[in-house]
Amino acid sequence: MSLYKRGGVYWSYIWLHNVRHSRSMKTGNKIEATRRELDFRNELDIRRHKASNVNPEMRFSELATRFLGSADAKPYHAERIKQLLPYFGDTPLNEVTKPLTSEFRRYRVDVGKVTDSTVNHDLGVLRHLFFYALDSGILLINPLSRLRMPGLRRHRQPVLAVQEEPLLIEAAAFHLQPLIIAGLDSGMRRGELFHQLGEDIDLQRAVLSVTHSKTAGGEHREIPLTKRLVELLSGLPRKGLVFTFRGQQIDKLRRSWQTAVKDSGVRPLLFKHLRHTFNTRLMEAGVVRDVREALMGHSNGRPRNTNEIYTHVELPTLRRAIAALEAWIAAEQAGQQVGSASTEQ
DSSP states (O other), rough: OOOOEEEEEEEEEETTEEEEEEESSOOOOOOHHHHHHHHHOOOOOOOSOOOOOOOTBBHHHHHHHHTTTTTOHHHHHHHHHHHHHHHHTTSBBGOHHHHHHHHHHHHHHHHHHOOOHHHHHHHHHHHHHHHHHTTTOOSOOTTTTTTOOOOOOOOOOOOOOOTTTTHHEEEEEEEETTHHHHEEEEEOOHHHHOOGGGGGGETTTTTESSSSOSTTTTTOOEEEHHHOOOOOOHHHSSSSSSEETTTTTTTOOOOHHHHHHHHTTOOOOTTTHHHHHHHHHHHEEEEHHHHHHHHTTTOOOOOOOOOHHOOGTTTHHHHHHHHHHHHHHHHHHHHHHHHHHHHHH
């Protein structure tokens, strides 16, 4: 027998070539301890037959550091790891279990006040790091390989009506107005707008290259500019950060945004709903899903072929989508004017 219970916790003591190897199984459940001991035996067997980097007791913080220094790391991963480190940083890899991820979910939802969707993204990156450890020979198995993510309920998201748009822009602070227009006309995420560089905007071609992608794959994308956005960007910095507050980088908008929504009298909504509004307007304009995904930077998970590497191949289609959007908005505005004239008569 190699399993012994000490202080309510099982320990495994295995002899190989007159050397005793011991490890706590970190559990008082004998069935679970037996399963963990089998992993321990497999690890020792691999170490005995060949040189190995197996190190299941490595701290998660060290694994995260190694991963961030690798070619696999993308800005998306770095953002999520910031949320994982405070909770898992000092935890050995062999102690990160599915029950622990459930505790992390409760912690993020209850304390961090985030949605299940956000936690799914966090845990997706955690699982990705464990696959990285598996590929690097640090682990023999990925305990999170079959981690289930809860299904998400769809909630109705508010859309900013065309007639509400000028009310919101007029009520907004000076530094917030260009961000609202850019969000409505490009569908860019808040973090992408905060990091957008003037050098990545070509006003001659009326195209914006997203500087700071937030997608998991970090894919580059180009967004054709509306006429209104070309006019707006012509008066903003052509080098460095485009959207700033008193010359400094913007990192949050909560107070100014809430004030603008309240003073404008529009329905309650968040800044992220401008992106949803952009997508909804594209649908109303008859733009197909694949084109909307390309404009918004959604990763569809499909394999990429050679032609997809060259973004200019799809640019004419994207330009037509933006033109359709502008035509739809113009028709909505014209309809409002006709309606207003009829009411006055």
